[in-house]
Amino acid sequence: MHPTPSTPVALALFLGALLLAAPAAAQSSPTHGDHDLPTRSDRDEPAPDAHGAPHAQGAERLAFLLSGFEHVPDRPELDRVGTPTEVVGWLNAFLQNPAERTVIRLRALDLLSLYVSEEARAPLARIAAANHLADDHPLDASARTRAQARHRALTALARNEHPRAFEIWREALASDDIQIRITAIGLLRRHAPERALPHLEKLASEDTRPAVQRALNRPIGGSQHAPTRRIP
Numbered sequence: 001m002h003p004t005p006s007t008p009v010a011l012a013l014f015l016g017a018l019l020l021a022a023p024a025a026a027q028s029s030p031t032h033g034d035h036d037l038p039t040r041s042d043r044d045e046p047a048p049d050a051h052g053a054p055h056a057q058g059a060e061r062l063a064f065l066l067s068g069f070e071h072v073p074d075r076p077e078l079d080r081v082g083t084p085t086e087v088v089g090w091l092n093a094f095l096q097n098p099a100e101r102t103v104i105r106l107r108a109l110d111l112l113s114l115y116v117s118e119e120a121r122a123p124l125a126r127i128a129a130a131n132h133l134a135d136d137h138p139l140d141a142s143a144r145t146r147a148q149a150r151h152r153a154l155t156a157l158a159r160n161e162h163p164r165a166f167e168i169w170r171e172a173l174a175s176d177d178i179q180i181r182i183t184a185i186g187l188l189r190r191h192a193p194e195r196a197l198p199h200l201e202k203l204a205s206e207d208t209r210p211a212v213q214r215a216l217n218r219p220i221g222g223s224q225h226a227p228t229r230r231i232p
Contacts, residue, residue, distance in 0.1 A: 066111075
């Protein structure tokens with residue numbers, strides 16, 4: 001018969017064995033020390049690009065650029081957002097969305113002038129030529145927003161070098177809206193003075209309102225660009 005150790009001694013030996021086994025068990029645990037570490041699949045994924053515009057977020061990035069109070073994106077900046085086809089599609093979507101803020105819609109219209117595709121030029125021409133009070137206006141918007149859009153579109157035709165610009169400006173001379181008429185006068189005088197002269201002379205004899213007469217004779221780009229003779 002071997003002597004049996006006393007209870008206190010046996011308990012001490014048992015606790016000592018537990019203490020020696022604890023570090024090894026902890027190191028082999030799959031959760032020990034890994035609470036804040038990403039999984040392997042997370043580590044393998046590239047970090048999001050903070051400077052570019054991922055394809056899936058292109059429209060959101062464009063909306064952010066359009067909403068700036070002062071900054072207006074140029075063509076190189078738009079090219080970093082998406083391909084020309086993509087950007088023109090997004091701009092048209094913003095323009096035609098009646099739930100979108102007016103400032104976003106009008107800026108989208110402006111930026112379409114930076115593209116020469118038919119998808120960009122067609123809405124410019126339609127809006128520039130449309131009576132903002134017409135029932136079949138191409139924009140679902142208030143009359144005020146439509147009038148603002150027409151002013152912007154008329155000017156955008158020049159920036160775009162639109163092939164129908166002269167025709168649309170000439171027709172805008174007959175608008176009942178005096179501001180549209182004055183905008184068309186300025187664009188014709190600046191961008192097609194020789195071709196426009198007969199039409200401007202005709203308008204001068206028909207519309208004698210002081211604001212129109214001033215627009216017909218106001219120097220364009222400085223006094224050296226004043227008409228060589230008054231109209232009429």
